Amino acid sequence: MIQVFVNSIIYASEIAIVAVGISLAYSILRFANFAHIQFAVVGGYATYVATELGLPLILAVPASAVFVGGLAVVVDILVFSRLRHISPEGKMIVSWGVALLIRAIVASIFGGGSIIIETNTTPIRFAGAIFTSLDVIVVSATVAFMVLLHAFLYRTRTGSGLRALASNYDLAVTRGIPGERMIRLMWFISGAYAAIGGSLIALETRLQPNMDLIILLPVFAAVTIGGLSNVFGAVLGALFLSLAQNFIISIDFGSLVSDQSWFVPSQFRDYVAVLALVLVLLLRPSMTKRGAN
Amino acid sequence: MKRNLLNAAVFAAAAIVAQPGALLAADTIPVGVIANLTGQDVNTSLQMARGVELAADEINAAGGIDGKMIELIVEDSEYKAQEALTAATKLYQVNQVPAVIMFGGSSLMIPVGELAQQEGKVLINTSSSSAKLGDYPGALFSILPLDNIVGKELGQYVYDKGARSIATIVPNNTFGTGIADAAGAAFEAAGGKIVRKVAYTEGQPDYRADVQAIIAAEPDALVGVGYGDDSRTVFKNARELGFDAPWYAAYPSIFAVENEEWMNGKLSGVDNGGYANDGGAAVLAAYKAKWPDEDEPLAHIYYGYDAMMVLAKAIEAGGVESAEIAAALPSVVESYVGATGKIVWDDRGQRIDPPLDIIEYKGGKFETVGTID
Numbered sequence: 001m002i003q004v005f006v007n008s009i010i011y012a013s014e015i016a017i018v019a020v021g022i023s024l025a026y027s028i029l030r031f032a033n034f035a036h037i038q039f040a041v042v043g044g045y046a047t048y049v050a051t052e053l054g055l056p057l058i059l060a061v062p063a064s065a066v067f068v069g070g071l072a073v074v075v076d077i078l079v080f081s082r083l084r085h086i087s088p089e090g091k092m093i094v095s096w097g098v099a100l101l102i103r104a105i106v107a108s109i110f111g112g113g114s115i116i117i118e119t120n121t122t123p124i125r126f127a128g129a130i131f132t133s134l135d136v137i138v139v140s141a142t143v144a145f146m147v148l149l150h151a152f153l154y155r156t157r158t159g160s161g162l163r164a165l166a167s168n169y170d171l172a173v174t175r176g177i178p179g180e181r182m183i184r185l186m187w188f189i190s191g192a193y194a195a196i197g198g199s200l201i202a203l204e205t206r207l208q209p210n211m212d213l214i215i216l217l218p219v220f221a222a223v224t225i226g227g228l229s230n231v232f233g234a235v236l237g238a239l240f241l242s243l244a245q246n247f248i249i250s251i252d253f254g255s256l257v258s259d260q261s262w263f264v265p266s267q268f269r270d271y272v273a274v275l276a277l278v279l280v281l282l283l284r285p286s287m288t289k290r291g292a293n
Numbered sequence: 294m295k296r297n298l299l300n301a302a303v304f305a306a307a308a309i310v311a312q313p314g315a316l317l318a319a320d321t322i323p324v325g326v327i328a329n330l331t332g333q334d335v336n337t338s339l340q341m342a343r344g345v346e347l348a349a350d351e352i353n354a355a356g357g358i359d360g361k362m363i364e365l366i367v368e369d370s371e372y373k374a375q376e377a378l379t380a381a382t383k384l385y386q387v388n389q390v391p392a393v394i395m396f397g398g399s400s401l402m403i404p405v406g407e408l409a410q411q412e413g414k415v416l417i418n419t420s421s422s423s424a425k426l427g428d429y430p431g432a433l434f435s436i437l438p439l440d441n442i443v444g445k446e447l448g449q450y451v452y453d454k455g456a457r458s459i460a461t462i463v464p465n466n467t468f469g470t471g472i473a474d475a476a477g478a479a480f481e482a483a484g485g486k487i488v489r490k491v492a493y494t495e496g497q498p499d500y501r502a503d504v505q506a507i508i509a510a511e512p513d514a515l516v517g518v519g520y521g522d523d524s525r526t527v528f529k530n531a532r533e534l535g536f537d538a539p540w541y542a543a544y545p546s547i548f549a550v551e552n553e554e555w556m557n558g559k560l561s562g563v564d565n566g567g568y569a570n571d572g573g574a575a576v577l578a579a580y581k582a583k584w585p586d587e588d589e590p591l592a593h594i595y596y597g598y599d600a601m602m603v604l605a606k607a608i609e610a611g612g613v614e615s616a617e618i619a620a621a622l623p624s625v626v627e628s629y630v631g632a633t634g635k636i637v638w639d640d641r642g643q644r645i646d647p648p649l650d651i652i653e654y655k656g657g658k659f660e661t662v663g664t665i666d
Binding site for chain 1 (some may be wrong): 391465489492493494497499500501502503505506508509522525528533534535551601
């Protein structure tokens with residue numbers, strides 16, 4: 001049981017840090033940005049390139065975050081800023097097109113095969129659970145970056161400005177908050193957090209151009225569960241989803257009806273995300289409305 | 294990877310040049326080749342196709358078959374069942390080839406075998422090892438031994454190595470589960486116990502939960518098969534989580550080793566053998582002469598070579614029609630000793646009693662340390 005909790009916290013950490021960026025963008029611009037997942041993929045590759053160039057991981061990940069944060073701003077300048085007036089559905093579809101373009105560029109540069117970023121990890125056994133020193137770093141990094149984001153949003157004037165824009169964009173702009181400049185800042189933060197999340201996922205798993213398809217469902221499920229525009233709700237959504245997914249694959253269903261063990265294969269955890277999405281949409285139809293931020 | 298794709302493209306281009314039109318000249322004998330020149334596992338597939346090419350070169354250089362040259366028509370399966378079927382349909386119906394030599398997993402080989410049986414054509418399997426391949430007698434013939442034979446030898450090998458409890462980990466496909474079932478049955482028959490079975494879906498980002506469950510079950514050894522990026526990821530998870538028991542496998546040479554240092558001395562198993570003979574040496578020499586800048590060839594080159602050779606001998610002995618080839622194949626195989634050793638078929642045209650080697654991963658590469666009689 002402890003193993004399940006440990007795995008859930010690790011998986012939730014990987015998802016949450018990507019998910020908060022989607023919520024941040026949604027809270028201000030009111031559309032689900034599918035390209036965000038590709039920002040995470042680019043972040044993973046950028047970290048890989050940085051390590052290949054000789055940077056230690058502790059510098060490679062921040063460098064990747066700055067690069068992808070800048071990329072997100074560039075994408076906004078080139079694409080999304082020109083679509084401010086169109087419907088959220090239109091922007092969402094365009095974001096999918098941007099995601100496909102980024103994926104094609106990544107695949108053309110790095111090829112279709114997978115890449116493993118070399119790390120020196122140590123296995124840890126604690127209270128019957130097995131995990132690694134890398135897992136500890138991943139969870140710690142996620143907690144640290146969440147605290148940092150919270151402090152920024154709730155302890156600084158700029159953060160207050162962002163929250164004001166999320167609460168009522170027109171009113172905030174009328175009161176003198178520079179809307180477009182703040183949106184660019186939001187994109188930078190969103191892209192940077194996607195890059196950090198993508199890097200952590202790449203360190204824990206492997207890099208491949210289609211890894212967006214693997215993380216897309218759990219990330220969007222976590223954001224939906226937590227409330228689309230609720231940044232820290234996405235973190236709770238990730239934790240809830242991760243617990244549900246890991247519990248499902250750890251129960252010996254076979255022993256409940258026979259003397260043979262049978263576990264739900266681990267790949268079925270994605271269907272838990274689908275089920276969670278359906279339940280949330282059924283039980284919380286108002287979740288697409290503006291939530292508390 | 295880039296070089297593999299380039300090689301594949303060059304090979305495909307050469308095949309297209311060799312076959313300028315859909316209608317083949319009457320003084321050639323068309324032979325179909327289906328390989329995954331794009332998609333996954335390209336390198337091993339390309340090696341098989343090169344083995345076929347070397348055999349065709351040898352036959353044509355010696356004057357062909359009754360004066361007719363072998364004409365290879367290569368199609369790409371992309372390692373997808375639907376594309377493999379499209380390729381086979383084109384080869385059998387449009388190009389009118391009497392026989393196809395194919396590389397691909399069971400998920401591709403079985404549907405193409407069904408098609409060959411329906412069309413009254415011949416399919417020679419060089420890479421798939423599902424026991425279900427024997428369900429198409431007279432149409433599907435295998436140069437590679439089937440899983441149940443290799444799996445059985447693996448189960449006994451693991452027991453002989455001293456393991457008394459094992460966990461199995463395989464990809465969830467006919468190849469993986471076939472090996473796991475056969476190895477597990479042989480191991481249990483010898484007196485061992487299976488403490489955990491894992492069949493994972495390919496393409497997952499990690500297999501952490503599967504490996505944790507195996508570690509928790511505390512087996513004496515881990516038994517399985519794997520290939521490509523997934524096997525590398527399983528090794529990564531096992532290494533990082535501190536798994537330290539021996540790892541026994543069927544066809545360990547097709548694993549993608551993730552960390553040489555960690556893997557050294559840990560991985561061994563039963564693999565196809567029999568190349569250490571005059572036939573194998575001749576193929577190796579021809580390979581190095583034709584592709585001097587390439588790395589050492591994989592085992593699949595020998596299977597491709599033998600497939601083309603037995604097919605040519607069957608055409609020579611029986612005739613160029615599919616039915617004549619199917620009828621002649623079992624008898625010509627009886628007297629053939631090829632690059633993969635002597636080929637013995639059961640009455641379904643499936644290879645039994647193959648030469649098998651015991652190989653170990655040492656010093657960053659696989660070494661043959663014994664054979665199974």
